[in-house]
Amino acid sequence: MFELYKAEFARYRVWALCAVVAVLAFYGFLAKLKPFFEAEALQIAAMNIGLVGGSFGFGIVQMILHKRINHWTYLIHRPLEVHKIFIALAGAALTIISIVVVVPLLIMTVGFDAFTAETVDMRHYAYILQLLLTCFAAYAVGTFSVLNASKGAFLIILMIAAYLMPNPETDFKQFFPAIIILAGLFLLNFNSFKADLTAHTKEPWAIFLQVSGMALGIVMAIMASSTVFYHLPLFITGQHPDDNPYDGSFSYMYEYEMGERPAYVLRNSTHPSADIYAKQAELADQEFFSLNQWTFPRQGQMYVKDKQYALQPRGLNQIWQFSHDAMLLIGRNNKTDEIIGVIGQNGFLDNLDAVTEADRFREVPFMIGESFLETTSHLYQVNFADRDMLVKHEPDAGEEYIGRLQINEDYIVIVSDKKSYLFDKVAFIDEFEATEAEYVVEHPTRPEAMAWVATYRLADGYMMLFSGNDYFANNKPGASIVHAKLGGSSELIHEEQYAYKRHPFWIQHLEFIASPANYILKNVYLHYIEPSETRNIPFKDITGNRYDTHVWIFAGFLQVLTALLAFFWSRRRNLGKAQTITWAAMGAIYGLPGFIALVLMSPWKRDVKA
Amino acid sequence: MKHFAYKVRQQVSYALFAAAGALVLTSTATKADDLDEAIEQMKASAEAPIIDRSIIIKRQPVRGVKLSPDGSMIAYQVLKGRHDEVWLHDVKTSERRKLLTSKEVNRISWSGDGQHLFVRTRQNVNVIKLEEGTLPQIVINLDSEKEEFYYGVDDKLPHAFFVSLKRDADNTYGLYRVFPDGRKEEFFRSEKQVADFLFIPNMGISLIKRNSAGLTSRILKVVDGEEIPFHTCEFRDPCQFISAPDGENAFYIQARLGGDFASLYKWNLDAGTTELVHADPKGTYDIDETILDGRNAEPFLVSYKDSYSTTYGLNDEAQSVVDDLTARIDENFYEIITDHAQRKWMLMGISATHSAPKFYLYDKETKSITRPLKPHLDEIYAEDPRLEDADIGARVAISYKVSDGMTQHGYVTLPRGVDPASVPLVVFPHGGPWARDYGAYKGQAAFLANRGYAVFEPAFRASRGYGYKYLISANRDFGKGRVHQDIMDGMEYVLSRGIGDRNRLAIAGHSFGGFSTVGALAYEPETFKVGFAGAPPVDLVAAVRFLTKRAKSDRELRRLARLEYLSADPDIEGQTEELYAKSPAAHAGKVIKPLYLWAGEKDDRVNILNVRDYALKQQEAGKPISLMVEPRAGHSPRKQLHREAYFYMLEKALHDHVGGRFQQETSVRLQKYLQKALVIDVNNVLSK
Incomplete structure (x- = not known):
């Protein structure tokens, strides 16, 4: 296994090195243009597309190369257990990814931390881990997309987006879901890495896992498809409600x-x-x-979620960054890099030595403009010239911003x-x-x-x-x-x-009707991760009076229908008892996505019964 | 009675001046007059306690008082914090209610029928119907950048007003009559802006007035849409349309029409002749205001801002009311408004004897005088205290001859409880210079008097309101010239009257007053112990050039033209050097006494770079100079904190160098502000 690992590593070693150099050069160029740790949208997008997208692509390419006819035969028939072959290949790939993702970013982070006065916290290092886990997940989706016989395996990639989007409330919520998702993905990969790559997933646990992963993507595809079966035809016939607004x-x-x-x-x-x-x-x-x-910033949040990098009062050559480790603003001279003071919740202090616990902010504030700080309970204004700070405004008692x-x-x-x-x-x-x-x-x-x-x-x-x-x-x-x-x-x-x-209820609530379970799971998960995001609806609100009874009835009816459809489809395709029951259950639980997953995860040519 | 006594003595004084006019003396001592009486009164009175400067320098909260056309309601504005409130007082029931709270109210006007109030704000005109519970409404938006503006109420209709709006499509200006429901009727359109207009209903024509970009304005007759030149108003002729009386082919106008003083004329359109209706009986002052009878648009009152203020009736009935009012109300500075039928008269008294205006309502039928707004004003001032009447120093109008024989005027304010001969004297020339001081209460003078200073405010030649000759008599001789000499002559006169300690003389002023201050310290280095100059243009040539560069709109171009005509035209060959030689900046090296400067960074009239440059050079030369700069202020400090800092520096400057009283306590906020704003402080303003 180790030999296979080394061989696989060696295969991509040079590419990895080139990637490291390229990524480091990119980072160095960025650092010349702007503060490196400033969460600029284009930079984050470039990093995500480059590294996460690149990992996804790498997974696909790696497995496609191995999947070539003679290559696969040669690979799979090594005197090694199949899962160990996968471990070796994946291990090498993950090592490559680690090098490309971690090394440049670590160099930059350590460099700024050790050789400049820029505020670098533990969260800057933690981001490297978060990015790495995301890239691993993307890689796993890439390999899975190639290895699994299902046509829709790639739909699991949308889970990565769901993972990246929220701003988790705690470190635990930041990393634990990633680990769970990774574990699930690698389990699916293990299950898919077999001699006969044309064989679809059979194991009930794997079916459940795979459908759970694909459901989100399938729901989004269903919603997108409403363009085809609803919006476009109505536009063409001139009967679309947007063109015929109802007074x-x-x-x-x-x-x-x-x-x-x-x-x-x-x-x-x-x-x-x-x-x-x-x-x-x-x-x-x-x-x-x-x-x-x-969502107000939390202590230790990933710096890419920061809304503003620092307070930079005009004409003073000062830059004040908020340190999550110290829970203070730390100021430095823009030109000389000399530390010029700190700001706590009680105002200015000359240096960190003068800080007491009472000075530290209780919450991480938003930094706004040149001179404002905002927490949920206070709005502060800073006068940098006079080195003074005051509470500009507070909400009334019992309220928070x-x-x-x-x-x-x-x-x-x-x-x-x-x-x-x-x-x-x-x-x-x-x-x-x-x-x-x-x-x-x-x-x-x-x-x-x-x-x-x-x-x-x-x-x-x-x-x-x-x-x-x-x-x-x-x-x-x-x-x-x-x-x-x-x-x-x-x-x-x-x-x-x-x-x-404007629209009929089944269009208006398509996401819910298509898969109540997925809808509930998605919102509950996201609400758990980021409770302050009001677009994530808590469970009690969903099951309260959010949807009228007829919507529930229709959704329930659709679930029963899809369960039956899944059952009869499975029977038609001569699937085993366990599989049939599992698919019927998927139809019942996930509704339409469950049935569509069945279609995607089944051979499209029927097996002829012997 | 005191007012009456003053008036009598004034008449005597003027008679004496006339008799002594042939003598060329640097100063003329009169017989015992108001000034002597004021000196004795102040000596005998108790010294006023030192009043917090933030109280004395506050702006007046109550303004814009308007009597409804039928005299049954009084509308007025109250400044509350940063907002303006518009209130309505019912004269009959004595009840009042708030109609509107708005960010800024520029002007309120009654509609012709007295059922609406039109409220002009910076951006629009609003209407308030007087019925309870109705909502103030925006009627029309006005864009000041396009020079759209509001002329006032159409008093021929129940409820309408006039505006000028610009049409972007063809860059023309339309005059409109606007109704409360937002309907507009255009009645005139032209390529150029109309400054004023007047309908002559009897003839079916209009008169319009246009200001040129230069010095003149033109009156044109509009007949069937065609503009026919009618009259050209020369420089500084107000040519203000007053009214076109019903049934006559004539109109009234306040103008000079070639004479020295602006007066009230009646212009007969048929005969093409003008008839003088009223001019200042003293032959000294321009007319200030004409008040019309709302029933027939005939003038019946005229007023003059003379040494104080005087109103004359144009008929016996009106004059008898004026006599009755002035006999019974102890105000020597006032303004009168009446309802349409002259049944009710409102007198706003702003004499120098009290810091807050007083409003009197006179009923012509019953001859009763009441003060309907007093309860509300008492509440306002209870929360927002002013300088007590008992603590105000005396403010007296004076007249004297200067060294070339010209009779000039001014005001002296005296502190209470001290012999004026022993107190420091602050010479306080006004800005402009084509402006003037008045006999009303003046916060700055009261402030200085409270600190123990006598204050002399000279109306040097070039001051406005004393006729055309007075205005142009400076003959561009500013700087080290005739105008400066006027100020010095006036000061000598005041000293000769036993006011002020010659060894403790100070000079202070703003804008042109600041220019005079900086100049005085240079031209009379030993005379004054200290100078305070706010927004001073230290270099005449640079000042004109600064304005030239900035002048874009017609209004700005007209201002520039006036400035060049009256003071300095750097484009005339040979004048530049001469003008610079007369500027304070050219004599900066002669200043040896402490000088304190204030400047606003957004000043659009005085270039702060010039002020800063001057201050830096003085600092470089080791001169005792302080400079306070407010980045957000224009030509004057507007906000309360900025004003407080301005007066703090003035007070400190005078205290340190001529020894008046000084309020030691300052708020933390003011201290912090001073530390930031004092960009040069050789004089140690911040030291206690």
């Missing part, structure tokens, strides 16, 4: 210009000034702000779980003192039910248009108009619920 539906609001939308919302209002508000909106200056809930500070043209807004606070922009930025909001507006409904708030400047304040597809919960869209008056008071002018849905 009275929620989405019809977007047929209007922004200045006309309040009039649409206020149509049925009995408020005595409804007409006036509607007309005022057309004349008013319009802006909008987001109610999206942000859920969004980042937003700087608009006319105002600055910060959103809590209960209210939106709007500030005078000039006073907020120019004046170094605690400030009160000019407008305080309670959310008319749960903030996660609304994405954007449109604001219209009136003579004495702002008119605000709140809206969302889930405004009234349980997928009931709605909108409201609020008049926020200068001085802090606000008045709800009107709320409107929209019953009419």
Whole structure:
């Protein structure tokens, strides 16, 4: 086995070396352009595509090369157990990947840590591990795609995306799922690495594992396919709801210009000034702000999830990075690299020696602009010239901020779980003192039910248009108009619920109907990983009144149908008893994806019964 | 009674001046006059406690008081923190309610029917219907960058106002009549902006006024859409349309029309003649305002900002009301507004004897005088205290002859409880220079008087409001020239009247006042012990060139043209060197006494680079100089903290070098701000 390992390693050694040099050169070039650890979207995308995509590709290429007719025969008939052959091959590949992923990044990280004053934490090193595990997983999907006889094995790659997307709440949630996913993938690879590569997966446990992995991709394919069987035909026939908006539906609001939308919302209002508000909106200056809930940074999060690299006050040649290890901002001179001080939650300190536990931040703050720091409970403003910091604003008792500070043209807004606070922009930025909001507006409904708030400047304040597809919960869209008056008071002018849905329910809730289990699993998993992301719906909300009864019935009916279909298909294909039962169960559990997986994981030419 | 006594003495004083006019004296001592009386009063009074500077320098919270056309309501603005509130007071019931809170309210106007208020803000015009519970509404947006603006209310219609809007498609300007529901009626369009207009209903024509980019403005008659030249208004002729009375082919205009003083004229369009309706009886001042009878658009009151303010009735009835009011209300500086039918008169008193304006409502029928806004004002000032009346020093108008025989004017403010002969004297020339001081309460003077200084504010030649000759008599002789001599002559006069200690003289001012200050320290190095200059243009040539570069809009070009005409035109051959030689910058080496400078980085009139350059050179030369710079301020400090810092430096400068009182305590916030803003501080402003 070790010989095979060495031979396989030697095969790709030079490529690995070249890749290391190329990657290191790329990193060096990047470090000249910008701070290397600044989480710039293009850099992260390039690293993911290059390393993760490259690992996936490497897995495919490696196995394709081995899968050539004579090569495979030669390989598989070595005097070695099959699984050991795979271990040797995979081991060599993983070593190659490790070298390419780890060495350049480690050189950069250690280099910056040891030879510069740049703040490098344990999380920078931990990212190397996280990236490596992701690349391993991508490699495993690549090999599996080639080794497994199923046409849809590659669909498991979408699990990698699902793993990369969230910002996990803890280190455990960061790494444990990766290890589980890796273990599952390698088990599937082991199972697929056999002499007869045309033989489909038979073992019930392997079927379950494989279907679980493919289900997400299949669901996404089903949703994409709605373009073919629903959207396109309707567009062609001119009957698509987007081309025939229904006056009275929620989405019809977007047929209007922004200045006309309040009039649409206020149509049925009995408020005595409804007409006036509607007309005022057309004349008013319009802006909008987001109610999206942000996942606040956590201690030790991967640096690629940082929203801002540092605070860099203009004209002072200073750069202040937040150290997760120290839970402080550490400042250095941009030109000389000399450490110039630290900032804790109580303000400036000359150096790390002067720091006490009370000075350290309790939460990792967002860094915003040149001089603002935001945690869930405080908004700080830093005056670097005077080396002073103050609490600019705090939410009211019992509240916490859920969004980042937003700087608009006319105002600055910060959103809590209960209210939106709007500030005078000039006073907020120019004046170094605690400030009160000019407008305080309670959310008319749960903030996660609304994405954007449109604001219209009136003579004495702002008119605000709140809206969302889930405004009234349980997928009931709605909108409201609020008049926020200068001085802090606000008045709800009107709320409107929209019953009419643009698309039929089976299109609207296609993801759920196609596979309730997958939908629940996905949301539960993601909600567990990142609870603050409101797009991940908790279990109790899904099983609550989120979907109407008929949706559940339809989904259930589809599951029963697919279970039966899977059963009869299996019987038709003369699959064994265990397999038949397993496939019927997959149809019952995963619904349509389960059945589609059966089709993909079965030979497409029927075996003729002997 | 005191006011009446003052007026009598003033009349006597002017008569004496006239008799002594033939003598060429550097100063003229009059017989015992208001100044003597004020000196005795201040000597006999108790010294005022030292008042927190943040209180004295505050802006007035109540402004824009407007009486409704029927006299039943009073609308007014209250500045609350950073916001403006518009309030409505019902005269009959004495109830008040808040109509609107807005970020900034520039102006409020009553509609013709008194049922709406039009509120002009920076970006739009809003309408408020007076019914309870109705929403203020934006009626129209105005883009100031396109020079769209709001003229005012159309008093011929129940509720409409006039605006000028620019049409981007063809770059033309339209005049519109706008209604509260947003409807617009265009009644005139032209390629150039219209500065003012007047309908002559009897003739079915209009008059429009256009300002040129230069020094003149033109009045044109618009007949069937055609513009016919009517009259050219020469430089500094206000040519302000007043009204076109019903049933007449005539109009009223406030103008000079070739004379020395702006007065009220009636222009007969048929005969093409003008008739002088009213001019200043003293022959000293330009007319300030004309008040119309809302029923027939006939003027019935005119007012002048003379040494204080004086209003004259244009008929016996009006004059009798004025006499009654002025006899019964102890205000020597006031403005009057009336309802349409002149049944109710509102007098806003802003005399120098009190720091907050007082509003009196006079009922012509019952002859009663009430103060309807007092309860609300008392509440406002309880939360936002002002300088107490009892702590305010006396502010007196004076007149004197300067060294070339010209009679000039000014104001002296005296501290309480001390002999004015023993106190330091601060000479405080105004900005402009084509501006003036008034006899109303002035915060800066009151502040300095509270600190124990006598303050002299000279109306040197070039000051506005004293006629055309007074305005142009400087003859470009600024810097080390005639204007400077006027200031020195005035100061000598004040000293000769027993005010101020000659050994403790200071000079302070802003803009042109700052220019005078910097110049005075250079031209009279031994005379003044200290100088404080805010936003001073230290180099006349550079100042004009700076404005030249920046002048883009018609308004800016007109300002530049006036500046070049009156003071300095660097394009005229030979003038550049001469002008520079007269500038303070050319004499910087002669300054030996401490100088304190303030500048705003966003100043669009005085180039901060010039100020900074001057200060740096002085620092380099080892001169005692301090410079405070506010990065966010323009020509003057606007925010409370910036103003406080400005006055702190002034107070410290005077205390350190001429020994007046000084408020030691400062807030941490002010301290931190001073540390940041004082970019050069040889004089140690921050030391206690």
